[in-house]
Amino acid sequence: GESVGLHLPTLSVQEGDNSIINCAYSNSASDYFIWYKQESGKGPQFIIDIRSNMDKRQGQRVTVLLNKTVKHLSLQIAATQPGDSAVYFCAETINNAGNMLTFGGGTRLMVKP
Amino acid sequence: DAGVTQSPTHLIKTRGQHVTLRCSPISGHKSVSWYQQVLGQGPQFIFQYYEKEERGRGNFPDRFSARQFPNYSSELNVNALLLGDSALYLCASSPMGGNEKLFFGSGTQLSVL
Numbered sequence: 001g002e003s004v005g006l007h008l009p010t011l012s013v014q015e016g017d018n019s020i021i022n023c024a025y026s027n028s029a030s031d032y033f034i035w036y037k038q039e040s041g042k043g044p045q046f047i048i049d050i051r052s053n054m055d056k057r058q059g060q061r062v063t064v065l066l067n068k069t070v071k072h073l074s075l076q077i078a079a080t081q082p083g084d085s086a087v088y089f090c091a092e093t094i095n096n097a098g099n100m101l102t103f104g105g106g107t108r109l110m111v112k113p
Numbered sequence: 114d115a116g117v118t119q120s121p122t123h124l125i126k127t128r129g130q131h132v133t134l135r136c137s138p139i140s141g142h143k144s145v146s147w148y149q150q151v152l153g154q155g156p157q158f159i160f161q162y163y164e165k166e167e168r169g170r171g172n173f174p175d176r177f178s179a180r181q182f183p184n185y186s187s188e189l190n191v192n193a194l195l196l197g198d199s200a201l202y203l204c205a206s207s208p209m210g211g212n213e214k215l216f217f218g219s220g221t222q223l224s225v226l
Contacts, residue, residue, distance in 0.1 A: 032212040043117075043203050043217035044156065051212075089155050098210050099146040100169045103155030 012110045019077040021107045023090035026071065030092040034101065035064060035075045039086045047075070047088075077109075085111045115140070117218035119204050125224045126194050134189045134221045136204030144168070144210030145187040147179055148203040150220070156203055162187055163210035191223075199225045 013019045025033070031052035036044035050057045050064045050073075057064050063076040073090050087108050091101040118137045126132050138145050144163040148156035158171040162181035181187045185206075191198055201220040207213050 034215070036217075041219070043205075043219045046214050046216060049214065091155075093212060095212060098163070098168050098212075099144055099161045099205065099207055099215055100158045100171070101148075101156075101215065103157070105153075105155050 009105070010108045010110065012112060013080050015080060015082060015111050015113050017080055019075075019080045019084070019109060021075045021077075021088050021090075021109065023073040023075075023104055024071060025073060025090070025092050027092060027094065027102070028071065029094045030102075031095050032093050033064070033066060033073050034091045035062075035073075036089045036091060036103075037084075037086045038089065038106070044089060080109075080111050082111050082113060085109055117204055117206050117216055119202075119218040119221050121221060122219070123222045123224075125226060127226050128194055128196060130194050131190065131192045132194060132223060134191075134202050134204075134223075136187045136189070136206075136218060138185050138187070138204075138206030139216055142206035142208050142216075143185055144207045145181055145185065146205045146207075146215065147187070147189045148205065148217075149173070150201040150203055152200070159189070161210065168210060194225045196225050199223060 034049040035047040038044045048059045048064050061078045065074045087106040089106045091103045120135045146161040147159040150156040160179040161169040165181045176192045179189045203220045205215045205217045
């Protein structure tokens with residue numbers, strides 16, 4: 001079946017640097033994408049979402065970019081902080097799939113002080 | 114406001130037993146979804162319920178069942194437990210069950226021995 005994947009399983013960055021986490025998706029019908037952050041022992045925490053009629057969306061210190069041509073999604077974190085250390089998942093769904101999200105395998109972000 | 118709450122937080126069972134996991138959605142949310150997260154992987158969709166009706170089902174055997182109550186809380190039942198059912202079971206809620214933000218609980222960690 002269709003799935004969402006990530007290029008890098010682990011990303012290590014220096015505190016204060018910007019982080020970029022990438023995600024490739026294969027279902028061209030997907031029209032809603034979400035990034036989640038998961039800390040150890042906790043459930044996934046919503047970070048930011050984007051719909052397919054947009055190619056960029058910004059939040060507080062985070063930006064999501066969507067390139068539908070190459071089916072690529074990225075999460076940019078500005079001025080990465082130690083508290084950003086976690087596993088990040090991208091997830092996708094299609095319009096009539098309700099809450100049925102397809103998650104990727106996750107990228108672990110490690111922030112070095 | 115309370116987030117999505119799940120009980121119990123941890124559970125140990127033996128093969129062949131059954132288990133019931135419980136979830137209370139965020140107040141005002143009518144949709145509840147269940148996900149299974151195996152260590153080192155992204156969550157996998159099991160069920161979605163909206164207004165007490167099953168809206169979606171993932172690729173899980175019939176040993177897995179769920180229901181939603183009039184107060185929108187939900188139970189996930191797993192019969193004839195297998196070692197491979199050991200995982201973190203996540204409950205998520207959303208207001209209307211469509212393509213919208215999905216809020217996760219901290220999960221129930223199930224260990225099958």
